Amino acid sequence: MITKPKGTKDLYGMEAKKWQYVSKVIDEVMEKYNYNFIRVPVFEASELFHRGVGQTTDIVTKETYDFTDRGGRNMTLRPEGTAGVVRSYIENKMYGNDDKPTKLYYNMPMYRYERPQAGRLRELTQFGCEIIGTDDPMSDAEIISLAVNIYKILGLKQIKVNINSLGDTESRNNYRKALIKHFKPHINELCDDCKERLEMNPLRIIDCKVDSDKEVMKTAPKTIDYLNEESKQRFEKVKEYLEVMGVEYVVDPSVVRGLDYYNHTVFEIEAKVEGFGSQNVIGAGGRYNGMVKQLDGPETAAIGFASGLDRLMLALEYENVNIPVNNSVDLFILYVNEEEKKYAMHLTNELRMNGFIVETDYLNRSLKAQFKQADRLNCKYTMVLNSEDLKQNEVKIKNTKTKDEDIISLDALIYYLDENLNEEIYDENELNINEKNHMNND
Numbered sequence: 001m002i003t004k005p006k007g008t009k010d011l012y013g014m015e016a017k018k019w020q021y022v023s024k025v026i027d028e029v030m031e032k033y034n035y036n037f038i039r040v041p042v043f044e045a046s047e048l049f050h051r052g053v054g055q056t057t058d059i060v061t062k063e064t065y066d067f068t069d070r071g072g073r074n075m076t077l078r079p080e081g082t083a084g085v086v087r088s089y090i091e092n093k094m095y096g097n098d099d100k101p102t103k104l105y106y107n108m109p110m111y112r113y114e115r116p117q118a119g120r121l122r123e124l125t126q127f128g129c130e131i132i133g134t135d136d137p138m139s140d141a142e143i144i145s146l147a148v149n150i151y152k153i154l155g156l157k158q159i160k161v162n163i164n165s166l167g168d169t170e171s172r173n174n175y176r177k178a179l180i181k182h183f184k185p186h187i188n189e190l191c192d193d194c195k196e197r198l199e200m201n202p203l204r205i206i207d208c209k210v211d212s213d214k215e216v217m218k219t220a221p222k223t224i225d226y227l228n229e230e231s232k233q234r235f236e237k238v239k240e241y242l243e244v245m246g247v248e249y250v251v252d253p254s255v256v257r258g259l260d261y262y263n264h265t266v267f268e269i270e271a272k273v274e275g276f277g278s279q280n281v282i283g284a285g286g287r288y289n290g291m292v293k294q295l296d297g298p299e300t301a302a303i304g305f306a307s308g309l310d311r312l313m314l315a316l317e318y319e320n321v322n323i324p325v326n327n328s329v330d331l332f333i334l335y336v337n338e339e340e341k342k343y344a345m346h347l348t349n350e351l352r353m354n355g356f357i358v359e360t361d362y363l364n365r366s367l368k369a370q371f372k373q374a375d376r377l378n379c380k381y382t383m384v385l386n387s388e389d390l391k392q393n394e395v396k397i398k399n400t401k402t403k404d405e406d407i408i409s410l411d412a413l414i415y416y417l418d419e420n421l422n423e424e425i426y427d428e429n430e431l432n433i434n435e436k437n438h439m440n441n442d
Contacts, residue, residue, distance in 0.1 A: 007114075007122025017325040019125075019313065022154060023107055026127050029150050033142070035105040035129050040084035042109070046074040048083050051294060053261065063112040077111035081128050082261075082288070082304050083295075089132055090297035101133035107309070119314040120279075128285070128306030132292065135301035137234055140265040140287060141241035143305045147269055147283050148247055154312075155321035158272035162252035163238070166203070166223055166263050166286075167231035175226040176202055186216040206256045222253035231264065238265050261294075262286040265303065271315040282315050283307035326357075330421055331381045331397075332374035333360040334367060340385040347385075354414050356421075374400070380421065 004010060011019060030037070046066055065077035078084055085104055089095065094102050107127040116122055129146065131139045144161060151159050166172050179202035187195055191210040198205065206220060227235065242249055255268050266286035273280065285305030292300035316323065331351065335344045344360045351358045359377055361370045367384070374382050383397045395413065398405045399420070408416050 005122070007116035009121060009123075014325065014327065017327070018323045019309070021323050021325050022309065022313065022316075023127075025154055026105075026107060026150060029146065029153065030105045030129065033103070033129075033146050035103040038085055038088065038104045038106050039108065040081070040088050040106070041078070042111075043075045043077050044084055044087065046076040048087055048295070049076050049079060053080060053083055063114050065111045065113055078108070079110055079112050081106050081108060081110070081126055081306055082130060082291070085130050085304075086132070086291050086295055086297070086302070090292060090295055095133065095292075095298055095300060101131050101139070103129070103131050105129035119308065119311040121310055125309040126306050127309060128304060130302060130304040132302040133300055135289065137237035137265075138241050140238045140303055141245060141247070143285060143303050144242060144249075144267055144269075145245045145247050147285070147305050147307065150307075151269070151271070151282070151312075154316060155323075156271055156273070156315060156319055160270040160272055161242075161247060161249040161267060162255050162270065163242075163249050163265065163267040164223055164251065164253055164255040165227060165231060165235040165238075165265055166256065167227040167235075168263060169290075171223075171227045171231045172203075172263060174228075175221065175223050178221040178226060179203065179205065182220055183216065189214060189216055203256050206254060223256065224251070224253055234264060261288040261291045263289055269307075271312075271319070273315050273318040276315060276318045280315075282311045328357075328378040328380055329359050329374075330357045330379070330417065331359075331383060332370070332377060332379040333358065334370045334374070334382060334384045335361065336367060336385075337387065339387055340390070343390060344385055351414070351417070356417055381417070 027037075046064075049064060064079050067075055067077075069075050085106065089102060089104075105128065108125070110124050110126050111122065112124065113122060114120070129143065131143060144163070148159055148161060167175070180198060183190065183194075183198055183202060183205060187198060190198075190205065193210070194205045206217070224232075224235070239249070239251075249267075252268075255266050256262075264287040267284060268281045269283040270280045271282045283305060284307075285303070287301070287303040289301045292298065292302060333344045333348055335341045341364075348358045348360045359374075359379070361373065365373070371382065379400055381397055381399060383395055385395065389395055389407075390410075393410050394407055395410055396405060396407050397413075397416070406416070
């Protein structure tokens with residue numbers, strides 16, 4: 001038997017419906033913030049990620065799926081979203097549009113060759129957004145608030161925002177020198193990866209999970225101590241705008257992020273969920289003012305955010321969030337003979353085109369077996385077609401919950417379903433409101 005590759009999963013059934021619901025919420029929030037959807041290729045030139053993400057990152061050095069195509073070109077499966085979006089921004093000359101800044105979002109599978117674990121697969125799904133074309137600190141705060149609002153709308157209650165600033169190029173270079181000076185005498189205390197990072201990208205040492213508890217890490221210089229005045233003022237503005245929007249945050253100098261392209265604001269968002277574990281970061285991002293130019297575009301400021309959907313779904317599960325998915329069918333149409341079967345096929349199609357969820361039998365089962373199938377599908381109404389009733393232009397329809405039956409004209413069927421199904425939705429919403437009020441009173 002052929003099985004799925006290690007680090008991948010099949011998504012189907014109720015779990016798939018939950019993913020669809022979460023994706024729909026993301027789409028709706030992005031629309032409110034006026035972000036436009038973008039999709040970029042699942043594979044790109046390897047050079048894009050080497051130049052854009054950075055030669056010294058774990059993603060590029062250890063985790064990418066690289067291959068040579070039949071034309072001899074070096075290609076890489078997309079490991080993250082930002083580099084591809086920026087490439088598209090440059091190639092399609094979006095910088096020439098009048099409606100600046102450019103606000104884009106995506107929801108796509110990514111591929112990283114790493115050790116699979118809960119919520120962290122080799123084929124992962126990631127959603128994210130980018131604001132390209134503004135350096136205003138207000139855009140930093142907007143990106144963070146957008147992410148927080150998505151999590152809150154979905155039902156996560158304990159959200160913690162950790163922010164930091166890497167400063168501009170001058171600040172970052174000064175900090176880099178301070179890190180090298182601090183870590184060089186302790187080089188033998190560091191893991192093999194950090195030994196390599198010392199000269200290439202010492203900021204990556206701060207992000208190391210292997211050495212995080214060592215004293216040399218705890219006494220390392222802090223980024224905010226090396227910010228020049230301009231970078232300090234900018235960071236203060238970001239915090240001020242977050243406070244204006246009511247976003248609570250913690251300044252955490254250890255947040256540096258694992259990608260080379262960040263400068264100024266960087267942030268991580270944690271889900272403080274019991275049992276979720278220490279790896280509780282569900283979203284992160286930061287400013288990358290140099291990437292557009294680095295990838296041969298005009299000098300352009302930008303900031304972005306990304307969140308793993310796998311991790312987010314796991315957090316919602318641990319939080320016991322009830323994701324409201326539709327797991328029922330509006331109407332099941334039953335039949336006995338071939339003439340009724342043909343009419344069932346016609347009616348099923350007509351009702352579906354009018355917005356109803358309708359099913360019928362595809363296996364020529366007995367009426368008893370068809371009723372069982374309707375029960376399994378959690379159908380709200382059933383309708384048994386009868387040749388004699390059809391000659392009178394009538395059908396008999398039954399509410400599976402109340403067991404009430406009505407004989408109605410076929411001409412009135414759409415109106416009947418529309419009115420009664422809407423009444424059920426209203427009753428369910430009223431019940432949910434009453435349940436919430438009861439819980440609040442308790």
